[in-house]
Amino acid sequence: MEENKKTTRISPRTLSGFMELLPRPQQQMERIMEVLRSTYARYGFTPLDTPVIESTDVLLAKGGGETEKQVYRFQKGDADLSLRFDLTVPLAKYVALHYGELAFPFRRYQIGKVYRGERAQRGRFREFYQADIDIIGDGKLDVTNEAEIPAIIYQTFTSLGLSRFKIRVNNRKILNGFYAMNDLSEKSGDIMRTVDKLDKIGADKVRALLIDEIGLSEAQANEILTFIAIRGTNAEVLSALEGYADRNELFDLGLEELKTVVRYLAAFGVPEENFAVDLTIARGLDYYTGTVYETTLIDHPEIGSVCSGGRYDNLAEYYTDKQLPGVGISIGLTRLFYVLGEQGMLNDALPTAPADVLVIPMTEDLSAAVALATQLRGAGVRTQLYTEQKKFKAKMNYADKLGIPYVVFLGEDEIRDGIVACKDMESGEQTNLPYEATLARIRDGIACRNAGCVILEK
Amino acid sequence: MEENKKTTRISPRTLSGFMELLPRPQQQMERIMEVLRSTYARYGFTPLDTPVIESTDVLLAKGGGETEKQVYRFQKGDADLSLRFDLTVPLAKYVALHYGELAFPFRRYQIGKVYRGERAQRGRFREFYQADIDIIGDGKLDVTNEAEIPAIIYQTFTSLGLSRFKIRVNNRKILNGFYAMNDLSEKSGDIMRTVDKLDKIGADKVRALLIDEIGLSEAQANEILTFIAIRGTNAEVLSALEGYADRNELFDLGLEELKTVVRYLAAFGVPEENFAVDLTIARGLDYYTGTVYETTLIDHPEIGSVCSGGRYDNLAEYYTDKQLPGVGISIGLTRLFYVLGEQGMLNDALPTAPADVLVIPMTEDLSAAVALATQLRGAGVRTQLYTEQKKFKAKMNYADKLGIPYVVFLGEDEIRDGIVACKDMESGEQTNLPYEATLARIRDGIACRNAGCVILEK
Numbered sequence: 068m069e070e071n072k073k074t075t076r077i078s079p080r081t082l083s084g085f086m087e088l089l090p091r092p093q094q095q096m097e098r099i100m101e102v103l104r105s106t107y108a109r110y111g112f113t114p115l116d117t118p119v120i121e122s123t124d125v126l127l128a129k130g131g132g133e134t135e136k137q138v139y140r141f142q143k144g145d146a147d148l149s150l151r152f153d154l155t156v157p158l159a160k161y162v163a164l165h166y167g168e169l170a171f172p173f174r175r176y177q178i179g180k181v182y183r184g185e186r187a188q189r190g191r192f193r194e195f196y197q198a199d200i201d202i203i204g205d206g207k208l209d210v211t212n213e214a215e216i217p218a219i220i221y222q223t224f225t226s227l228g229l230s231r232f233k234i235r236v237n238n239r240k241i242l243n244g245f246y247a248m249n250d251l252s253e254k255s256g257d258i259m260r261t262v263d264k265l266d267k268i269g270a271d272k273v274r275a276l277l278i279d280e281i282g283l284s285e286a287q288a289n290e291i292l293t294f295i296a297i298r299g300t301n302a303e304v305l306s307a308l309e310g311y312a313d314r315n316e317l318f319d320l321g322l323e324e325l326k327t328v329v330r331y332l333a334a335f336g337v338p339e340e341n342f343a344v345d346l347t348i349a350r351g352l353d354y355y356t357g358t359v360y361e362t363t364l365i366d367h368p369e370i371g372s373v374c375s376g377g378r379y380d381n382l383a384e385y386y387t388d389k390q391l392p393g394v395g396i397s398i399g400l401t402r403l404f405y406v407l408g409e410q411g412m413l414n415d416a417l418p419t420a421p422a423d424v425l426v427i428p429m430t431e432d433l434s435a436a437v438a439l440a441t442q443l444r445g446a447g448v449r450t451q452l453y454t455e456q457k458k459f460k461a462k463m464n465y466a467d468k469l470g471i472p473y474v475v476f477l478g479e480d481e482i483r484d485g486i487v488a489c490k491d492m493e494s495g496e497q498t499n500l501p502y503e504a505t506l507a508r509i510r511d512g513i514a515c516r517n518a519g520c521v522i523l524e525k
Numbered sequence: 526m527e528e529n530k531k532t533t534r535i536s537p538r539t540l541s542g543f544m545e546l547l548p549r550p551q552q553q554m555e556r557i558m559e560v561l562r563s564t565y566a567r568y569g570f571t572p573l574d575t576p577v578i579e580s581t582d583v584l585l586a587k588g589g590g591e592t593e594k595q596v597y598r599f600q601k602g603d604a605d606l607s608l609r610f611d612l613t614v615p616l617a618k619y620v621a622l623h624y625g626e627l628a629f630p631f632r633r634y635q636i637g638k639v640y641r642g643e644r645a646q647r648g649r650f651r652e653f654y655q656a657d658i659d660i661i662g663d664g665k666l667d668v669t670n671e672a673e674i675p676a677i678i679y680q681t682f683t684s685l686g687l688s689r690f691k692i693r694v695n696n697r698k699i700l701n702g703f704y705a706m707n708d709l710s711e712k713s714g715d716i717m718r719t720v721d722k723l724d725k726i727g728a729d730k731v732r733a734l735l736i737d738e739i740g741l742s743e744a745q746a747n748e749i750l751t752f753i754a755i756r757g758t759n760a761e762v763l764s765a766l767e768g769y770a771d772r773n774e775l776f777d778l779g780l781e782e783l784k785t786v787v788r789y790l791a792a793f794g795v796p797e798e799n800f801a802v803d804l805t806i807a808r809g810l811d812y813y814t815g816t817v818y819e820t821t822l823i824d825h826p827e828i829g830s831v832c833s834g835g836r837y838d839n840l841a842e843y844y845t846d847k848q849l850p851g852v853g854i855s856i857g858l859t860r861l862f863y864v865l866g867e868q869g870m871l872n873d874a875l876p877t878a879p880a881d882v883l884v885i886p887m888t889e890d891l892s893a894a895v896a897l898a899t900q901l902r903g904a905g906v907r908t909q910l911y912t913e914q915k916k917f918k919a920k921m922n923y924a925d926k927l928g929i930p931y932v933v934f935l936g937e938d939e940i941r942d943g944i945v946a947c948k949d950m951e952s953g954e955q956t957n958l959p960y961e962a963t964l965a966r967i968r969d970g971i972a973c974r975n976a977g978c979v980i981l982e983k
Contacts, residue, residue: 111909
């Protein structure tokens, strides 16, 4: 029978495009998730968890587009099912479905896996975590919520250990108002797609494309390039924008909103150097209607935005006639984690071992060692008891390989004398102290080792 | 265009058999998960996260059985894919695949969603969380690991708030050895299935079935009934089992293992009243080879086992010729949560609001209120700023509806006097104190409210 089994053995493998981490990086990922959860909670967001599978007609209510081709869709019995491809559509469904049982503004965060059957390539994932927060209003939502978002982004990335990042903010009403005042509303989509290439191809080529391909006059093209070239401190940019005021109502409204966002930055604790009004930020075409956000790592512009989102006016129009405006941001966590790893920015100095202490019994009867492990666990210390029949050296190698910071030995002598032998695996220093003193030493050491942040800037 | 959209509106709904919680129960679920994570971590288990989707040939390597029919299986491009139906098969794949990069014993926990397309019925779920821990050895695994499992179960359920539960333990070697010494090995599967009905149909009917359907002699049937009727304290049961010793090697080995498990119970901190050797526990047929575990709530036997598992000898035989013995337990978290809710056992006194404090600005300029919210958040207090244009009463209703314990008001007077008005929404008491004193009051109140456990025994 054993022989039979051997012939049918399957080669173990994980699907391409699916992240499966070894224990050490998984611990780092867990730390990042814990920072996100606790930061979002501190800003008054409630956790949600919606199903990974939804009815296809519900998930694809909006229909069309690139996304639909990438969806994991299948039949089960009579049911046409799909895996969620983002967390926004499930949120829209959730709010429409449970509308009567929610209090608005409804603030939720969700960290969950989503699925897109993209062409597999390095650094692209078919199963990946998104970490989203959204604030949903019932009919209305005050602009102060848009002003609060940069604070949440700032706190999130600061808590992760980053300081060299920039939250770039624009307002869709300003963009749309500007295009309207130049009679370019119908071409605004094409224009924004072209302007988006500015960083890559430069102003001259963008001007040429605007004239040759989109058919703008030279004056119009220059007007656009002048507008998006507005740079400077927040005050300087706002002042330059004032020069366009009183020509279009939507523009003026957007400028008011942007000024509100900027006005409360300091009170929200966001330093000016982590924030920039950037008129080139557009974030797609239809969905966003007010403030839009992107977040870039100053030393790694090639990564693109690591946290993006914006204000929208109608979250759930495909499910309900209720007007549900909102503002939200999303972090593509799996890709971010992958990139941080690639860049060597994950802090390897933080403990990733499954335990802080490995208890190695040195006596036949294990009762004293078991009791010690139980006592340490009761004191909140992550403790593993090692009881395999191995040579002493193999036991120490095990602690070493896992990076367990302390090894505790308990032999007849220690038990008789009421002490614990405890070795610091990093310094090699061994102490022989009573339990309480040993516990204090371990606690101090662990606290010290855990003091850093999970991301390291170099 | 708006009209067009309205005609294609989709009714929002969640699939039957998929749990989607409202914010309050979701918070309770999060608390339970947090208890599981921190308890497992304290026993030296490392978190893992494997893909929800696997290649079908990998996932169904073992093949056959009821499970296969329930699997969510589909094509994507050329790939034959399936959603995981438990966390054990992905663990087996993981350990086989990453064998060279792991240190053994490998201790991991995983809390993740699994999928089974069962017939939908009340309290049965097609998407549900399992919370698993496993300890995997390389070639060998010491029996002390089996002795440790009851401690983890005990600590987990105690931390959740339960005291009236019983960890029932048996050993498959004892059962198989007993059947062998009575020449009943070939019928052991049928016998165990019949014996399993003991609680429901009683000893006489079990005896009749054993004789009439399985073809045992009356002596054999009585022998079995005598054996499984062994009851008493751990010492009494072990003593009764000694009476069967020296007749079968496997039995004797199982008895030694069971004695080891019982011997270290006290040192592992497991009270005798939460533990019972129960010779009726079998846990299926093929997989388990040593200690097996079930956990029942004493006042709710109808729920069945809430945490089960056991020792196995060959985790990954379908993927590798490496011998990988292990021991593990699993909690069916979604079903457990559902049942606890049905029984009214979730502690509604614990805070489930998204925030501890709602800051209501009473001035046109929001800077002071924003700064206060920022300060509170900096102090670790979960704070929401309420800035919607509503009547005062509506704002208070919002705090009330969400169960936010404290509301803070900041008007011109408070700003001028450097104080904060803070209302305890439960007692109605309002204080007007400086920031530090207000913060201290809020912190004390929150700590007090959070002091209980998430599950309440009644």
